[in-house]
Amino acid sequence: MAALRKTNWIWVDGEFKPWDEARVHILTHALHYGTGVFEGIRAYASNGKMYVFRLKEHIERLFKSAKIYFMDIPYTVDEICRVIIELIMINDVREDCYIRPIVFRGYGYIGLNPLNNPIQVAIAVFPFGKYLSSGGVRCCVSSWRRIPGYSLPPQAKACGNYINSVLAKIEALKSGYDEAILLDNNGYVSEGSGENLFIVKDRELYTPPIYSDILEGVTRASVMEIASDLGYTVHERPIARVELYTCDEAFLTGTAAEITPILEIDGRRVGGGGEGPVTEHIRRIFEETVRGKFSKYTKWLTEVSIRKLSDL
Ligand SMILES: Cc1ncc(COP(=O)(O)O)c(C=O)c1O
The missing domain is CATH 3.30.470.10 (Aminotransferase class 4, branched-chain amino acid transferase, N-terminal domain)
Known part of the structure; x- marks a missing residue:
């Protein structure tokens, strides 16, 4: 970083x-x-x-x-x-x-x-450049659980919430991983320390719902819309920990992380261990979208002209 x-x-x-x-x-x-x-x-x-x-x-x-x-x-x-x-x-x-x-x-x-x-x-x-390695990250499931909504609402992007993320991130780094995946209070997958999570099975996408104590990410919503537009089915449903080990592909989404493939979870390779084809497809479209290359999604962009600066 x-x-x-x-x-x-x-x-x-x-x-x-x-x-x-x-x-x-x-x-x-x-x-x-x-x-x-x-x-x-x-x-x-x-x-x-x-x-x-x-x-x-x-x-x-x-x-x-x-x-x-x-x-x-x-x-x-x-x-x-x-x-x-x-x-x-x-x-x-x-x-x-x-x-x-x-x-x-x-x-x-x-x-x-x-x-x-x-x-x-x-x-x-x-x-600001890349937050996580663009080639992909190795993750562990954290021993720290995501703060439950009945204690601190994860829907608020509140400073105090991030102490939970910091514990998980330090644990992951000290254990030799790049990023932590936190489970919710019921043992289902919640999210990364600062990212939402998707898995891919049989070319369909799955991501934890709001009630798995996630922050409702803007990137997550964008990825869901882009993926649906590309013809992929997107499911919002609780994800069991074991599905992290058996899915075909997995990736993290967030403003800082953008779309980052997950290569390994708890020592198990995800799919073939590289970026999967569905992740690569959505990531490519997303990366072009944020740079204004798709008229369909220019509604998401606020243009700031840097040519006018000399006039300031
Ligand atoms: C805990 C957490 N989850 C998810 C996200 C992803 O949200 P967004 O895509 O809006 O950046 C972030 C980053 O803001 C985060 O800190």
């Missing part, structure tokens, strides 16, 4: 601040109790333009996550979307990048009632 690469400006509570000056107080509520919600969005460089992938859907999810935690964002969805476009432009980003909006409880009071702490909103954008 690459270290952060700085850009010039970070947007904080309505102002563009120099990267190094975008700071918070040490007694920021979210730092202590995880009381923040965030998004991860990608923008792709293609044909002299930047394309933000499914911007509105990500920001709508940010607002839903905030609502769950009684956080009233003092901006509209459209305003946040416009700030993101402006941020890409003023940072003069001309390569694939990652966009990180975060809404969090700030400084003011200590203790578990967050309701008097101010809501702060910040957005950063920075160049």
Whole structure:
């Protein structure tokens, strides 16, 4: 995983601040109790333009996550979307990048009632390449279970939720794997530490449902739509752990991971141990989609012109 690469400006509570000056107080509520919600969005460089992938859907999810935690964002969805476009432009980003909006409880009071702490909103954008190896990853089933919805709703992309993912990720890395797959509280497959999961059996796709305590991924929804359009049947149903060992193909989806084939799970090769043909087919279409190569899916792209930057 690459270290952060700085850009010039970070947007904080309505102002563009120099990267190094975008700071918070040490007694920021979210730092202590995880009381923040965030998004991860990608923008792709293609044909002299930047394309933000499914911007509105990500920001709508940010607002839903905030609502769950009684956080009233003092901006509209459209305003946040416009700030993101402006941020890409003023940072003069001309390569694939990652966009990180975060809404969090700030400084003011200590203790578990967050309701008097101010809501702060910040957005950063920075160049970003592959998150997981594009050739594919070796996974293990984690000994940590995905947090059940009756304890912490996985539908909220909340900062505190990620402590669960961090435990699973560290365990996987320390055991010599690339990524962890977490089971839900009933022992069915839930998702990766930061990705949704699909398996392929007899050229049909299967992915865990919402009630397997997944984050409802924007990439997952995109893959389901692309796969159906390509004529594949997609099933949303609980997946037993053993199906991970016997499926023909498996892959992870996420904004960071995009579509990453799974080569091995718990020491068992998935299919032939390389990227399978269905995964390869969907991945190819997805990768062209995000760069604006398919008119059918340009509805998912927000174009940011980088040629106008000289006029700024
Ligand atoms: C826990 C978890 N599941 C799934 C995903 C995939 O979601 P998306 O495709 O919206 O990035 C992510 C990444 O955001 C995640 O952190």
